[in-house]
Amino acid sequence: MENLMFVYCSCKVIWTLLVTILGYASSLPLGDDSICTAEELAKYSIIFTGKWSQTAFPKQYPLYRPPAQWSSMLGVTHSSDYSMWKKNEYASNGVRDFAEKGEAWVLMKEIEEAGEKIQSVHGIFSAPAISSGTGQTSTELQVHSRHPLVSFVVRIVPSPDWFVGIDSLNLCEGDHWMEEISVDLYPYDAGTDSGFTFSSPNFATIPQDTVTEITCSSPSHPANSFYYPKLKILPPIAQVTMVKLKKNQLGFPIPHLNQPAKSNEILDTFSGK
Numbered sequence: 001m002e003n004l005m006f007v008y009c010s011c012k013v014i015w016t017l018l019v020t021i022l023g024y025a026s027s028l029p030l031g032d033d034s035i036c037t038a039e040e041l042a043k044y045s046i047i048f049t050g051k052w053s054q055t056a057f058p059k060q061y062p063l064y065r066p067p068a069q070w071s072s073m074l075g076v077t078h079s080s081d082y083s084m085w086k087k088n089e090y091a092s093n094g095v096r097d098f099a100e101k102g103e104a105w106v107l108m109k110e111i112e113e114a115g116e117k118i119q120s121v122h123g124i125f126s127a128p129a130i131s132s133g134t135g136q137t138s139t140e141l142q143v144h145s146r147h148p149l150v151s152f153v154v155r156i157v158p159s160p161d162w163f164v165g166i167d168s169l170n171l172c173e174g175d176h177w178m179e180e181i182s183v184d185l186y187p188y189d190a191g192t193d194s195g196f197t198f199s200s201p202n203f204a205t206i207p208q209d210t211v212t213e214i215t216c217s218s219p220s221h222p223a224n225s226f227y228y229p230k231l232k233i234l235p236p237i238a239q240v241t242m243v244k245l246k247k248n249q250l251g252f253p254i255p256h257l258n259q260p261a262k263s264n265e266i267l268d269t270f271s272g273k
Contacts, residue, residue: 049240054133075124096190151167189214
């Protein structure tokens, strides 16, 4: 009888532990990249198209000193353990410097440190600046089955701390990579400078605010360069298209590009994969 009671108690303890462990495991966050079973590596052409025209955005449109234009693109391919920027969260020092001044050194250092310490980054990519509000630039990027997410920023020039970009777009769909995807882009405020207009003088936001999307009604102030109260939604100020390259296409231009790429090299690939 004592043996039977011992066996019963042992089974009860084991069952309780099992339920606890399974319950804990089910409550753990599941990363967007955790179920990618596609081939290990894929290469994409990324094409950025500026749509910032005086016709689409007539209010205070910058015509000189400097005219409307786009900074270079700085991007990264990564896992869900890394975040370049997120809406409603505070911008890093690197994103602040890039959004305010177009300076990339601190942001690149942040990316490199993440790649080295927690192996969350696969590679960095960049594309040349565009000297007008409309036009195209492009480059290539490489994603990994454990690093299938793409993030990037492009500064709106001139502006206090405004930018467009993508946060953690997953190019992997289960057992395959997306063939092509296009995303409309809208302006964001980095939350580090309090200017309302494209040509506002530098006026630091203290305390720092979170990254917010700029809309036709927010910030709700007539001085805001994107304030169009008669609109329901702003037209996209830019667009990005990513096209998966076949192995025999690597290094070749994309047929539907309006102008040739000025640069198409992957800047860096981290050894930690």
